[in-house]
Amino acid sequence: MKNTQTDALVIGTGPVGLFQVFQLGLQGIHAHVVDVLDQPGGQCIELYPDKPIYDIPGLPYSTGRELTQRLLQQVAPFKPTFHFNQQVSQISHQDDGRWLVTTPNQQFSTRTLFIAAGVGAFVPKELKVDGLAAFTGTQLFYRLTSPELLAGQHVVVVGGEDTAIQNTIALTSGPQQASSVTLVHRRDVLHASPDALAQFAELRANGLIQFVAGQITGIQTSGDRLSGVEVNTPEDQTLNLPLDALLVCQGISPKLGPIAQWGLAMERKQLTVDPATLATSAPGIYAVGDVNSYPGKKKLILCGFHEATLAAYAAASYIDPQASGVLQYTTSSALLQQRLGVQSNAASATSD
Ligand SMILES: Cc1cc2nc3c(=O)[nH]c(=O)nc-3n(C[C@H](O)[C@H](O)[C@H](O)COP(=O)(O)OP(=O)(O)OC[C@H]3O[C@@H](n4cnc5c(N)ncnc54)[C@H](O)[C@@H]3O)c2cc1C
Structure with missing residues (x-):
């Protein structure tokens, strides 16, 4: 069975999984992404592709499909590697501290794992x-x-x-x-x-x-x-x-499925996380989006986007404890702009 070594593996290509890829990219971390479905978008594509969403900041109106397309456009500079039609069935901790993540087709040996599995894997009724x-x-x-x-x-x-x-x-x-x-x-x-x-x-x-x-x-x-x-x-x-x-x-219905058997702390079928880092009870594993639970949790896309940001910062310092963890703006950081592959305007931004 094929084994892929990576720093980050994201389970789920719903809106939050996709934005997790973006935030990891800003941290300089390339991600592999797995979904049991044959296309990205999670609930936005499977449940309401043509219905309107009105509460995404800065996007007064978009359909589930449009939001997915915009997120895919946003992650493109980071060249994530997508693996569709694969359900993650098992995870196990390795002696070297990495996680071995298994799908029917392949295994991933990853330093960090991001569970963005939403309400579970969508399976046909x-x-x-x-x-x-x-x-x-x-x-x-x-x-x-x-x-x-x-x-x-x-x-x-x-x-x-x-x-x-x-x-x-x-x-x-x-x-x-x-x-x-x-x-x-x-x-x-x-x-x-x-x-x-x-x-x-x-x-x-x-x-x-x-x-x-x-x-x-x-x-x-x-x-x-x-x-x-x-x-x-x-x-x-x-x-x-x-x-x-x-x-x-x-139609399809979501099944949390194997995630409940991975030995991670749970509360009412959600993964319990530290809201400051989105860390689960296992080292190097983070849970973002609808799949997690913490005091005050709201199952909204924008809350998932915030969680993905904090999780990416936490993972960057987990992977490299020497990393500065200093907040940088995409507007003015030459490093972030380089990672985004855009023409740097950092010099003018800082001198203004
Ligand atoms: C009808 C409807 C309207 C909504 N409208 C709004 C709205 O207006 N505004 C708003 O903020 N929110 C809205 N929501 C909620 C919003 O869609 C969810 O909060 C959001 O989709 C959660 O994103 P996610 O990435 O966490 O999970 P999901 O979108 O559920 O994606 C999870 C992905 O993980 C995959 N997956 C799960 N388990 C596995 C596994 N073991 N292996 C591989 N893949 C796996 C699934 O196949 C899925 O693609 C609405 C929801 C519905 C149903």
Whole structure:
């Protein structure tokens, strides 16, 4: 298994994890960043990409998606190394004082660890039907990560919101075009952007998408293959839908998951931290954002940004106890501007 040595590893690419990367960069510390999802943004992207946020200082209005894009732009000078689709499952303390952090794909040996895991890892809501789980990864999918796998197949998509509708539309054309696409949702009311709903309605009217209202209650098999699903309709009829592949898009829910087993002090499912440094009960491990708890904690993005700043200062002196820890302004510090890769205006700033 690949082992990466680093000074800092951030778990979570939500807004706070991203800003942690920025603050570490200002301290001259390069970060690796891991997320179980396939894209950055955490709750901002998964739960409210197009909804407005009004309380980010200096940004009177942005959507979850815009805020994520701006944060990515802000961290770019520090060239963080992102690792997506990987859930951190285990951590252990090594004899040399570093932390060994394990994901299914690789290990990191890191001097400092920043847990910015929010409300936990977002995992797809499962479709609970007897016998179905056995087909996970072969005929049952929860994400359309490799759409070409479904090309030429009879696909049933389950769900009634954005992701289900976008995936259904995506399977009607291009290299991933399926033989047939049927969307199953418990009722004939779908929630998505007006554009997506209009496109869906047109494809449905042209017979390129079938729609069935109802709930999947059973499966049909042929040998060791999943050959169909049974759908119970609102009229209490049972329909049999033959299929090659089932794509379930019923949304996602957060699971704190393995973090609770890492032996760190916790209080009501949050990691207890010192609010001055954001240090957890383990040396070199900091917790920032929604995942932590301290007196007066507020689960707001701007509070997470403040925490990330303090944690970066604390980590810099943990990594190098000789470091001055002196506060520097990006406006006037030649060092910080050099790290940011911008033309230094430090001389004029100090002489003014
Ligand atoms: C509908 C809604 C509206 C909101 N509006 C506002 C608002 O207007 N203003 C405001 O300040 N706040 C708002 N919030 C709250 C805000 O979104 C959160 O405070 C913020 O997202 C917390 O950021 P975070 O980086 O700590 O965690 P998150 O955004 O939750 O990101 C955590 C990331 O960590 C990943 N992760 C977790 N565990 C692991 C693991 N073991 N391995 C790998 N990856 C892992 C997750 O996949 C996720 O991507 C809103 C929240 C919701 C739900």
